Amino acid sequence: MIFRSPFPAVELPHVPLTPYVLRLAARLAEKTALIDGPTGRTLSYGQLAESVGQVATGLAARGFGRGDVLAIVAPNSIEYVVAFHAVTSLGGVVTTINPLSMVDDLAYQLNDAGATLLLTTPDLLEKANEAAARARIRQVFVLGEVPGATPFASLLEHGDAPPHVVIEPGEDVAALLYSSGTTGWPKGVMLTHANLVANIVQSGVPDPLTEADTVIATLPFFHAAGMLFVVNRALAGGATVVILPRFELEPFLRVVQDYRVTRAIVVPPIVLALAKQPVVDRYDLSSLNVIMSLAAPLSDHAARACAERVGCVVKQGYGMTETGPALQITPDAVDTGKAGAVGPCVPNTECQVVDPVTRESLGPGERGEIWARGPQVMRGYLNRPDATADTITAEGWMRTGDIGHADEDGWFYIVDRLKELIKYKAYQVAPAELEAVLLAHPAVADAAVIPSPDDEAGEVPKAFVVLKEEASAEELMAFVAARVAPYKKVRRVEFIEQIPKSPAGKILRRILVERERAAQSSPV
Numbered sequence: 001m002i003f004r005s006p007f008p009a010v011e012l013p014h015v016p017l018t019p020y021v022l023r024l025a026a027r028l029a030e031k032t033a034l035i036d037g038p039t040g041r042t043l044s045y046g047q048l049a050e051s052v053g054q055v056a057t058g059l060a061a062r063g064f065g066r067g068d069v070l071a072i073v074a075p076n077s078i079e080y081v082v083a084f085h086a087v088t089s090l091g092g093v094v095t096t097i098n099p100l101s102m103v104d105d106l107a108y109q110l111n112d113a114g115a116t117l118l119l120t121t122p123d124l125l126e127k128a129n130e131a132a133a134r135a136r137i138r139q140v141f142v143l144g145e146v147p148g149a150t151p152f153a154s155l156l157e158h159g160d161a162p163p164h165v166v167i168e169p170g171e172d173v174a175a176l177l178y179s180s181g182t183t184g185w186p187k188g189v190m191l192t193h194a195n196l197v198a199n200i201v202q203s204g205v206p207d208p209l210t211e212a213d214t215v216i217a218t219l220p221f222f223h224a225a226g227m228l229f230v231v232n233r234a235l236a237g238g239a240t241v242v243i244l245p246r247f248e249l250e251p252f253l254r255v256v257q258d259y260r261v262t263r264a265i266v267v268p269p270i271v272l273a274l275a276k277q278p279v280v281d282r283y284d285l286s287s288l289n290v291i292m293s294l295a296a297p298l299s300d301h302a303a304r305a306c307a308e309r310v311g312c313v314v315k316q317g318y319g320m321t322e323t324g325p326a327l328q329i330t331p332d333a334v335d336t337g338k339a340g341a342v343g344p345c346v347p348n349t350e351c352q353v354v355d356p357v358t359r360e361s362l363g364p365g366e367r368g369e370i371w372a373r374g375p376q377v378m379r380g381y382l383n384r385p386d387a388t389a390d391t392i393t394a395e396g397w398m399r400t401g402d403i404g405h406a407d408e409d410g411w412f413y414i415v416d417r418l419k420e421l422i423k424y425k426a427y428q429v430a431p432a433e434l435e436a437v438l439l440a441h442p443a444v445a446d447a448a449v450i451p452s453p454d455d456e457a458g459e460v461p462k463a464f465v466v467l468k469e470e471a472s473a474e475e476l477m478a479f480v481a482a483r484v485a486p487y488k489k490v491r492r493v494e495f496i497e498q499i500p501k502s503p504a505g506k507i508l509r510r511i512l513v514e515r516e517r518a519a520q521s522s523p524v
Contacts, residue, residue: 001363002352003410005345007205012348012375016167017174017193017232018052018089020200024238025049028211033235034078037216037244037255043078045238055086056162058155062139064117066091066165069176071115071137073097073106073128075245076221079143079152081231083119084221086155088174088193091165095176095188096222098427099124100485106131113176113188113382122146169193176382177224179321180421180428188382189321196228198375199324200236202346203229206329207292207317209263211238214287216261218244218252218270223426224325225294230265239263249273253283260287267426268298269456271314275305288312290332294319295426296458297414300339318342318414320400322391324376327351327400328412341411349374352397353405356418367405369418371397420509422451422459427487429461431509434490437480438463443471448499448507452492452516462492464512466499 013020022045025033029046036042043051064070070087072094074080087094095113097106099121110118110131119141120128129148132140142149174193178186209215215234219226234241242259244251247270255261264270271293274280290313291306298316307314315330328351330343345351352361353368362368377398380388391399401419406412422429431449438447445468452462465476473493481489500508 001361002350003345003406003412004350005347006410007344007347010201010205010347012194012198012201014169014194015197016088016091016169016172017196018085020197021085021232021236022049022052023236024211028238031211031238032240034081035240035242035259036078037242037251037259041078043082048082048235051082051156052085052089053162054158055082055152055155056089057158057160059086059092059117060090060163061158062117064090064092065163066167066172067093068117069093069095069113069115070117070119071095071097071110071113072119072222073099073101073124074119074121074143075099076217076226076243077143077245078243080221080227081235081241081243083152084227089162089165091167091172093173093176095178096227097178098220098222098485098487100487102483102485103127103130105485107134109178109186109188110135110137112178117141119143119152125149167193169197171379173379175228177222177228177321180419180430185430185433186428187384187387190379190382191228191321191324192379195324195376195378196232198348199228199326199346200233202348202374202376203233203317203326203329204237205347206331206343207290208332209234209237209239213237213239213262214242214259215239216242216244216252216255216259216264218247219265219267219294219426220246223295224319224321225265225267225426229294229325249277250279253280253285256285256288257283262287262289264288264291266291266293267295268293268302268458269425271298271306272302272456275302275309280309285310285312290315292317292329294325296423297340316342318402318412320402322378323372323374323398323400324378326376327370327372327374338407338409338411341407341413343412344410345372345412346374349376351406351412354399356403362405364406364408367403367415370400370402370404370412370414372400373397417451422449422461424459424461424487425457429488431461434461434463434480434484434488435507437483438465438476438490441471441476441479443467443469444476446499448509448512449490450509450512450516453520454491460491461488462494462516463490464494464496464499466497467495 319325451459
């Protein structure tokens with residue numbers, strides 16, 4: 001059975017991304033577009049459009065043009081937004097990288113994406129330079145003044161208008177974000193201008209962002225939920241965006257209070273903090289109308305506790321990097337009576353629930369893998385035709401790797417993951433990567449890593465380890481921590497006699513996952 005959106009189909013402009021996002025800039029020239037939360041520095045819509053044009057001109061003067069790739073490894077900032085749209089306005093491609101990434105991860109993505117320019121910050125420059133030396137980076141730009149790097153501000157010194165570039169929205173890639181997909185190593189997700197414009201328009205129906213709104217941008221811009229879903233949508237609607245470089249509870253609360261934030265798009269750990277932390281009571285959050293949780297499942301208990309404490313609507317949305325990202329969003333209703341639902345399909349989108357084994361399409365209440373089809377679905381994985389074919393069917397259905405069901409009204413519920421990825425605070429962690437690190441330790445004979453439920457993070461990596469000589473859990477966790485990005489660290493270790501495997505030698509993680517869930521649900 002195919003489930004369709006309850007909302008009428010919307011017209012999707014076939015236009016490049018940046019002109020669409022900034023189409024209100026002339027009329028709203030004096031209105032504040034972006035605010036740097038920690039400092040209060042602002043950029044009006046007029047200044048934003050001017051800065052985008054100046055940086056685009058500066059990049060073009062350095063030979064950067066259509067199809068070229070610029071990488072950004074930096075925390076959220078006003079300049080991040082300017083750089084993103086300067087690149088896309090030239091028909092270039094932005095590949096965004098987690099600032100917590102290790103040098104090997106940086107070098108891998110720079111090479112895989114074919115990046116030629118890199119933008120970073122002074123505190124990340126040493127790591128960025130080391131990775132750039134192992135890739136095809138021609139020039140490194142830095143936000144600020146640092147010897148040996150070109151200041152980003154130098155790109156603003158060009159007074160000429162940027163060159164006119166013909167962009168084909170349905171073919172030209174605007175954003176190249178990296179995702180592990182349903183399994184395995186990170187792959188470049190090719191999101192075209194048309195994908196992103198479509199998702200801005202689609203998601204605006206159940207979750208409108210207007211000129212009356214002030215939106216807080218605390219989700220990281222390297223993540224699809226941050227730049228693509230929050231900032232681009234807010235600017236396209238004429239809202240004001242307050243930017244935080246990272247999430248810290250008190251700065252978040254202070255910004256909401258001081259700037260009278262009306263809408264917050266967050267991840268479940270933030271909802272949980274708003275529901276439980278005593279410090280929340282010291283701040284006036286009465287301006288908040290809606291909090292939407294993305295990137296990982298949110299329990300109904302946490303949602304209701306947060307809504308009662310803050311006094312606003314708390315709802316969910318669902319999607320993935322490969323879908324631009326939004327597939328389903330709960331409308332702005334105070335209480336739908338559908339606890340735990342992520343909502344119905346956004347307009348112009350079809351979804352179905354499919355039996356993972358038989359590929360049979362299932363009906364309401366039946367559990368299976370969520371498949372989706374719509375104009376927001378990626379063009380494919382960069383240079384990975386086999387992975388693309390495994391993920392997108394010949395009929396255009398995107399296999400999400402998530403398990404769920406739909407009710408009679410077409411509202412979806414996500415209950416599990418078919419794919420093996422661990423979602424730590426919305427970051428993707430591939431178990432195979434951590435297993436490879438553990439197996440490099442001389443005391444480890446075998447290892448398997450699974451997601452372990454956690455109230456704050458959603459899931460944390462837990463390792464089941466078979467030892468061949470003595471070692472402590474603390475020693476193994478420290479060994480892994482020294483070799484991976486902080487969000488990938490193994491946080492729990494259990495020693496066992498044997499890792500369950502299939503006759504072909506494949507780790508049977510599902511057995512370990514079920515064992516872990518049973519242990520956590522058992523009364524103490």
